[in-house]
Ligand code: HEC
């Protein structure tokens with residue numbers, strides 16, 4: 069490519085990056101406004117079919133919950149809190165979510181001065197996930213009544229009843245009487261008149277087929293599949309992306325590619341180990357026991373290092389995912405790749 073054309077493309081790319089961040093700013097503002105609106109109490113009745121069974125379907129389907137959460141022995145997701153009881157786990161993860169929620173509700177009452185029931189806590193974890201962030205995890209649970217998950221009030225209620233029933237019993241009245249549920253419904257009402265979350269317009273229309281080739285090509289300078297699995301194919305260094313657009317907004321996905329270190333996914337935090345022999349080893353923590361520590365490097369190799377040999381263990385702020393894709397990808401390639409990622413719902 070001629071030098072002039074290349075720098076022209078780069079200038080256009082930088083302009084689009086600036087544009088993307090401007091758009092992100094607007095979204096964050098809208099999200100804040102919606103969160104601030106508090107609703108009046110609705111005392112609705114339960115629509116037919118809404119119950120734990122419908123909730124289970126949503127949990128393992130449309131709600132995308134199971135892409136991040138397991139439920140006791142059901143599901144294989146490991147990056148977020150298990151919502152069932154895990155035998156032998158550190159408290160409070162040894163009890164199911166409805167019992168755990170009662171403990172968290174007490175903390176929320178103390179913090180806010182408002183009365184909280186266990187059900188209020190569960191609904192709040194969906195309505196405003198950042199209000200209480202489970203210790204050891206990050207504020208990266210999506211707001212599930214907003215796009216792309218976008219559950220409506222009945223679906224939210226069904227999921228709540230399903231979680232109540234896992235380790236307790238379904239209690240519709242606890243939901244319809246919850247002031248947090250009323251807030252969520254008020255939030256939903258503003259969403260329909262304000263479809264901002266869906267109004268993502270890419271700067272260029274990308275070609276998902278070309279994006280797929282870029283993603284899977286092991287010889288490309290951006291070998292995404294070396295680290296990410298999509299539909300059973302690819303590596304395990306980074307999170308599986310098979311359903312990434314089903315639970316993440318386009319804005320989140322774009323930022324993850326352009327600025328991987330801005331928001332490092334839980335369970336993928338990088339560490340640097342200095343051994344007593346002055347060797348430096350970096351990678352993602354994959355396991356730990358009394359004697360050793362396991363790190364996976366950016367090639368997917370796992371190394372076990374004896375704790376006795378470790379001089380220093382330092383958490384890092386820079387993701388294992390390369391941060392230079394914005395320089396390597398052309399404008400077209402970037403949009404092709406995003407178009408492909410957005411097909412992964
Ligand atoms: C993209 C990943 C992701 C998805 C999808 C997701 N969650 Fe979460 N969830 C998290 C993370 C991370 C946390 C812990 C941080 C926090 O408290 O916000 C969490 C926390 C929770 C908690 C509180 C757990 C506790 O121990 O207090 C509940 C309840 C919950 N999620 C329910 C759901 C339900 C129901 C769905 C689907 C409708 C869902 N989540 C979808 C990532 C996710």
Ligand code: HEC
Pocket residue numbers: 283290291292293294295296305306307309312316321324325328329331332333336337366367387388389390393405409
């Ligand atoms: C060397 C390994 C590696 C390569 C190559 C790589 N990634 Fe990643 N990626 C990671 C890791 C590790 C994370 C989790 C840490 C973080 O959030 O930065 C991640 C996170 C992500 C996320 C956020 C997922 C979530 O749910 O939070 C997206 C989206 C993503 N990568 C897309 C891509 C794309 C597209 C490419 C190719 C252009 C790519 N990655 C190349 C390792 C890699």
